[in-house]
Amino acid sequence: MLKTVVAIALLALALGAGLLFFKSEKPTVVSTVETIRGDVSATLKLTGTVINDHTVTITALLDGEITAINAREGSTVKNGDALAELDNRSAVSRLKKSEAELQLRQQNYQSARQSYNRVRKASNQGTSSKQALEDRLSEFQNAGAQLAIAEADLDIIQVIVDNSVIRAPFDGSVTGQWAEVGQWVEAGTQLFTVVATEGKTIEVMIDAGDFGRVAIGQTAELTSDAWPGINWTSSLNWIAPAINSENNSSDNLFAARLDIGEDAPELLLGQQLNVELIYETRENVLILPLHTLQEFQPGKYSVQIIEDDVARNRTVEVGLVSLLDAEILSGLTEGEQVINTAGRWVREGQAVTTDTSR
Template structure:
């Protein structure tokens, strides 16, 4: 007899339970507020760079000979024209002395033939010398002139040979390698030293071939290195390679270079540098963290604003974006605060409780 009332009660209660479940308000989600911040915003390209020297030369022996003296060692700083090594110059000195003596003899011979030619010319005009003797004296005079020119050239060559016995630095720099030692016999062209110019130090980075068009001369670069913890300094792009090359990772890349910068710490050849290349920058703009935004469509963004204790999805327009922040160009006022939840992903019209 109780079955029919029980069934009727169930028929009435179950729909009411479903209706209550449907109509009851969902629990509020605790949220925090993030306000737009006015600041500078930039996009950067992170690069691994290295200290190089764009002016490194190998200094060779210019003449054959035995090295008599080494005046510079690896790691030593030298000045322009400073003697790095001296080859045995005894032979060169002897040849120079001989050439100078022959020059003196040629000068005396020229004077003698000139006097003889002048004397015979005077006698010929008086009828006391034959034309043949005058011609012979003139030929002797011209030969003496030619011999003097040869003697002068021999002296210049001997002086050059003597000077080349001393190997000198072509510019201020640091000896990075030493290939020879005292007592060693070398031939002309034998490498003796490698010299890096003092003003030739640069920082070089490799940019992927797909990114090189983003780089331009005078573009700002922020630099750091492990040898100077906490130190950050600035430089600018001064050179872009005219060709694409294969880097040490077998990838196509374009080399770029920049100076050390005025505030650079001490750096060594081959030292690794971390470089941040500034691609784009805007100043004094309203920004939001990307974590406070929702990408509704590709390159389309929105934020959640509070409206009657609910999260209201509001479209915004963005300008420059980097990996952390976005420039807000439209859709927010200076007084707006964006809702952010650390618990769940917010939905449009979701009840919220601001902490």
């Protein structure tokens, strides 16, 4: 009997000590965040590349030896600038000969015309025979044909001379060069690649699973590691009609393009950019910072609130999610405070107090 009494006394003492311990437990200091109304935007984080579709590969139009290179890779050129020159001495000589031939044919034509006109006038007056008139007409027509041939020959030779100088087709930059002085080239040999100054655009590759979220006209926010602190906006202006199949890639991606943007800094061809494509925005909805939420099951979220000075978990329904915030569909009302866990969850039932120093 005595042992039983002692055991009960010890148990009571232990329980009392435990209660005293829990009552004296120091509350955890937490900060809170208010549930507010605002806008939330869902985005796709993408990598963009500056490209220019207005790119041409310039080839030699004639066979010949390169005698001059006037532009190299990286050169800035204007429309009509001579990029390279082929040996055209033979063509220039033929051109001079054709010019002289044309001049002779023009003189013959003028002489034949004057002769025909004189005989025709005399024939009308009855002082020249019909045969003489026909002969002068034949000579005049033959002179006209010879003149036309000489003009055509000159045009052909002029084209050859012109084509011996390889010129830029527009203002731009030389991005490729495969020619050197002394090199013999055949017609069709690649010599230069020129990219136009105008016409830059931004291309992004998007997972095919997001195709239904993407539409022309959507806004994108852009930044560049080359320009810290600068951000600007653009809009989607083109979506590829098919999956990208270049390089036999197994990635299920499609291409889309954006305008450079009016406020864009100076960008180089091939430069990579950080692109956040906004595919949906909801305005004036309840929102919370994303870091205050815990996903305890796929698609299921909870927050922590303070009730009677202790932490309590509460399930909330989440709608649209951005990189920073989440839309709260149910479980909280505007103005309610939640614990700013920032990934450090407080044990449910833990005594808490708010940090009044903030």
